[in-house]
Amino acid sequence: MAGSTPFFMCDEKLPIEKYAKYLFLLPCLIYVFALTIFPSAYSLALSFTSWLFLRTEQPTFIGIGNFVELLGDERFWVTLSNTLIFVFTAAALELIIGLALAVLLSRETGVHKVLRAICLTPMIATPVGIGWIWRMLLNATYGPINRLLNLVGLPSVAWLSDPSTVLLSIVVIDVWQWTPFVFVMLQAAIQSLPKDPFEAAQVYGASKWQLFRYLTLPMIAPTMVVVYLLRLLEAFKVFDIIFTTTGGGPGYRSESITMYTYYITMKFWSLGYASAAAYTFYAIILVVSILLFDRIRRRMR
């Protein structure tokens, strides 16, 4: 694939022209180095130190002390399990609902363009604002969702203050926000499939289910994997929505890892410990990142 794209030749040029290809790339790489590679390396170094900002002048090296403390910190484990439950439930629901919608709505309809435009809105809306809106919708006494439940004879649920439903509520918000994305992506994938295999299969009397199971599904599987991994990776960073819906509560039953590190940083000012927590979290999601980038690399031009 890469071989089909001829590149420019750089010889027979002014001396500076020889370096043009590096000079074009350099500003970007310097910026990336200064604001990502350096900070993350610095943070890694900090994770082996103890530093109470504003109270102690300098970080002191304590080896793996932070990591040991982290493993014994109940709050870390709760936030980690919260994050994992949230991420895998939300991504799975988004994939299933998104796929169902994409298959059922795979035919081009008159309102298609409008539908896509509408589907874009939740994912570009300011997440902190979305958190507030959903806090109104899920309000135990006045919220329309409980009103709807009452209407069909079900009791009200204290969505955001009951420890047993709070994570589910956050999942619902994420599903609301990102299912349209999965739907739009998978629909595009289905519409770009070649028509011939489907026509051939129909001639031989294949049922709709068979068409889906043995043609559509295997052909869009690679896209599904990428979309799924992308959703996992983005969902791991969840912060804004939880911040305005529950603030991590009740207790820390809906706190995500990112919130946990935020609180350690900005409330306890324990910078070394916060870095250690962030890096432990990073190590966990690195697996997902590597899987995703492997897929992207293979499909790259």
Place this chain on the structure above:
Amino acid sequence: MSKKRKSLRDLIGSVVSYTLILILVIWVLFPFYWAAMTSLKSPAEWLTSTLIPFLQFQPTLSTWIQAITLPEVLHALTNNVIIATSSATLAIALGSPAAYALARFRYERWKNKDIAIFILSQRMLPPAVVVVPFFLMMNWFGLLDTQIALILVHTICNLPFAVWILREFFLDMPKEYEEAALVDGCPYLTLFLKIVLPLSVPGLIATWIFCFIFSWTEFLFVLVLSYSNSITLPWIIASGMHTRGIEWGLISTHTLLAVIPPIIMAQVIRKYMIRGLALGAVR
């Protein structure tokens, strides 16, 4: 007979799909509708589940007027515009030469693919990892609570993305003009500024809007790096106007105020938007 049955089937099929579309649209838009209605209610009615204006409640614009005349909201809006515009422009300025280089030159030691993947992978770094170092860096340089700090940080969030989308865009561009110019001995910089950039205006605008929207809605770094001078609309929204209890109407108004510009801008670049969100994954 079979023809009739087929057309009946088609009819059922389209009834089903239009019903689904309707449910989907209501599901997606209802929260926005709810916020809009709350913003039009008087404070006493903020926490009531009335739905239809005029019939169930008397709409009023008083919350809107109150919301946009608050000096801190205007201040935050100005910050939003300044920060989003500058960081999007900076991301394009740094990203477009790199994207062009990755699309047109061939690198030997590290292959083009590796460099592109390396740049994109920086976007995947969880923000939690860089919160502490960013805070310390801005503290050292005395940039805490300044717009510059947020511009720099939002640019680094957007840069990998900008390089990635623009690279795709340059790859799709025909090379004839550039080759002709090179034969005439045109230097690369002139070639890039005078020929490539003017030809790629649509891609540049799309990418710019993408970066703008990200910066406009970003919250975590705004929260960590600012407390009064450089606060943005998401900061205001999150703070919740707690002085007299939660002021739902004001929050709804601010949320809509923050949500409307990205939605309008996104419609302009809908086609690129989806591709961009997918990081080119569909191709």
